[in-house]
Amino acid sequence: MKCEFFRENIWAMFDDEASDAALRAEMEAHTAECAECARFHRQTAAAVEAVTPRCEATAPESLTRRIEKTVRVSHKGALLRSLGAVVSVAAVVAIVVNVALSASPVRAAGKCFGTAAELFENSKTISMLLELRTEPTENMEYIDPSADFVECRLDAVCGADAVVWRFDKGGRVAVSDGRIMTQWLPEQKRGWTGFLCDASIDAVMLANPRMLMVAEREYAATHKGVRYDMTNDGTTVRVTVDAPAQGDYSQSDYMLNTSIAESDNRRVYCFDAQSGRLLSAVVSVRTASGEVEVLRVKSIAYDEPLDAVEVAAVPGDIELQNMLTLDYGSRLAGITARQAAEKIVRAFEKWDAALLDEALVYYGPVMAKVREMYGGSVAVAFGEPFRSGEYPGEFVPVRLVLAGGGICEMNLALRNDNPAGTWIIDGGI
Amino acid sequence: MKTIGRLVVESRDAVYRFALFRLGSRDEAEDAVQDVCLKLVSGVDLASVGNVRSYLMRCVSNACVDRLRSRRSDTRPVECAAAAEPADPTEREAGRVGRLLAGLPAEQAEVIRMRIHDELHFTEIAEILDIPVTTAKSRFAYGISKLRRQLSAESDC
Numbered sequence A: 001m002k003c004e005f006f007r008e009n010i011w012a013m014f015d016d017e018a019s020d021a022a023l024r025a026e027m028e029a030h031t032a033e034c035a036e037c038a039r040f041h042r043q044t045a046a047a048v049e050a051v052t053p054r055c056e057a058t059a060p061e062s063l064t065r066r067i068e069k070t071v072r073v074s075h076k077g078a079l080l081r082s083l084g085a086v087v088s089v090a091a092v093v094a095i096v097v098n099v100a101l102s103a104s105p106v107r108a109a110g111k112c113f114g115t116a117a118e119l120f121e122n123s124k125t126i127s128m129l130l131e132l133r134t135e136p137t138e139n140m141e142y143i144d145p146s147a148d149f150v151e152c153r154l155d156a157v158c159g160a161d162a163v164v165w166r167f168d169k170g171g172r173v174a175v176s177d178g179r180i181m182t183q184w185l186p187e188q189k190r191g192w193t194g195f196l197c198d199a200s201i202d203a204v205m206l207a208n209p210r211m212l213m214v215a216e217r218e219y220a221a222t223h224k225g226v227r228y229d230m231t232n233d234g235t236t237v238r239v240t241v242d243a244p245a246q247g248d249y250s251q252s253d254y255m256l257n258t259s260i261a262e263s264d265n266r267r268v269y270c271f272d273a274q275s276g277r278l279l280s281a282v283v284s285v286r287t288a289s290g291e292v293e294v295l296r297v298k299s300i301a302y303d304e305p306l307d308a309v310e311v312a313a314v315p316g317d318i319e320l321q322n323m324l325t326l327d328y329g330s331r332l333a334g335i336t337a338r339q340a341a342e343k344i345v346r347a348f349e350k351w352d353a354a355l356l357d358e359a360l361v362y363y364g365p366v367m368a369k370v371r372e373m374y375g376g377s378v379a380v381a382f383g384e385p386f387r388s389g390e391y392p393g394e395f396v397p398v399r400l401v402l403a404g405g406g407i408c409e410m411n412l413a414l415r416n417d418n419p420a421g422t423w424i425i426d427g428g429i
Numbered sequence B: 001m002k003t004i005g006r007l008v009v010e011s012r013d014a015v016y017r018f019a020l021f022r023l024g025s026r027d028e029a030e031d032a033v034q035d036v037c038l039k040l041v042s043g044v045d046l047a048s049v050g051n052v053r054s055y056l057m058r059c060v061s062n063a064c065v066d067r068l069r070s071r072r073s074d075t076r077p078v079e080c081a082a083a084a085e086p087a088d089p090t091e092r093e094a095g096r097v098g099r100l101l102a103g104l105p106a107e108q109a110e111v112i113r114m115r116i117h118d119e120l121h122f123t124e125i126a127e128i129l130d131i132p133v134t135t136a137k138s139r140f141a142y143g144i145s146k147l148r149r150q151l152s153a154e155s156d157c
């Protein structure tokens, strides 16, 4: 190598792009045999060193707040993403509870669990503290692997023929009286009721809720690519389920890793082999940046004095909307999701209540809040609708200028799988 | 469209650092980033943008150039204002690096900053500045050689 060539290409010694690796190796070899160029390289490195900042500079909090105010990063779940869908976290928990509280265990199912389940019979209540990476006010199934853990409490009572439970995330609470599920936002004193438990909780996961093994086996049998493993070392029974993300991500990975079911996940349950009691449960998901625990049980207490009526009680000051008696209307039937999104968003500006009451039928209890946020806003752009994950509808990207001047980007979640075939918003705002 | 918002929020440290080391002032760096943010969300069709990250950096780079230009036409004597050593360590550091690079042609200094401060590859730098990669590399080589001579001259005397 000529020294002149070395000097002209000195940039290569200060970049790490793979495509220049061969050149770099050649140049390094040259410095080993040419003292003059070695000196040139050393001095250049010193010059680079001199202009390299000696302190870290990160964006101040004030800037982060300003950016977030301008670009309100659209929340995937917002107020009530796919409220009618599976409550999978609750479902996972419910399985555990149902196993633990199973009044008449299916003795034939599973060798270890046959024994374990018999012991479970004695436990009439279970209280569990668990940690979940989510947002406290978000939908029960929502997870965010990058969020901090939120402490949640689960209480369950085994009744004669049903399990009554309460799942409290702090910002959102769900209760089931064994037949109907109700959930609400304590701060807003608003909520929704009328979710039939057999319809609203993952039917597959809970098809046979008597035993975790049965439910998980069912799950493995009915979902592609689910691997399932059980070990028993005499003291601990360990059940590991590896499941790939359910749903279709060919158009967009928007919904990927927003729920356990929509993540490549591993669920590990440990039971005491003698007492059959659950010792721990951990759910982790595999994201692009590695494996992240999203749910873990902190503590479990059995047979605490819990009263089923109290567990399922909804505070008297919560205003509830009944999902069974919704009036869907038909103003947004027979059009595409994109057309519906345009109509809806354009109605924000002058708040066309007739149209918005239909489009936002799920938001009845928090309509005032929605109006406060979006009333008077003007749409500036619409993107191409897409589908993602297990969401039964479509997402339509929208950019709005809010009445206050801020700019808001969101993916409106629209679905028309209702009796009226009309498009309604159930998330994204 | 989600990408604009996400991108700016996720890249805020890099973008802020970029502006800080060019403008030498935390407040101005914040304002510049905010300007870019507003511009991006209010009317850019990202579908027409190739590499979104490069595009973002180009916007910040332009915002800094605009600010530096208006500062020059400002009647305020910049030298006087700069004479007082800032109390903030990051501003001081930006000032120190700025003085070292002040002797280089602006386009060479810019490539050096992008490579060393912002850790951008030459291919990215070329895309952001809309110049051939070979030009980005030779600007770096010329600029850093000049700086090398400048520093060894200083250490010689």
Ligand SMILES: [Zn+2]
Pocket: A002, A003, A004, A006, A030, A034, A036, A037, A038
């Ligand atoms: Zn040589």
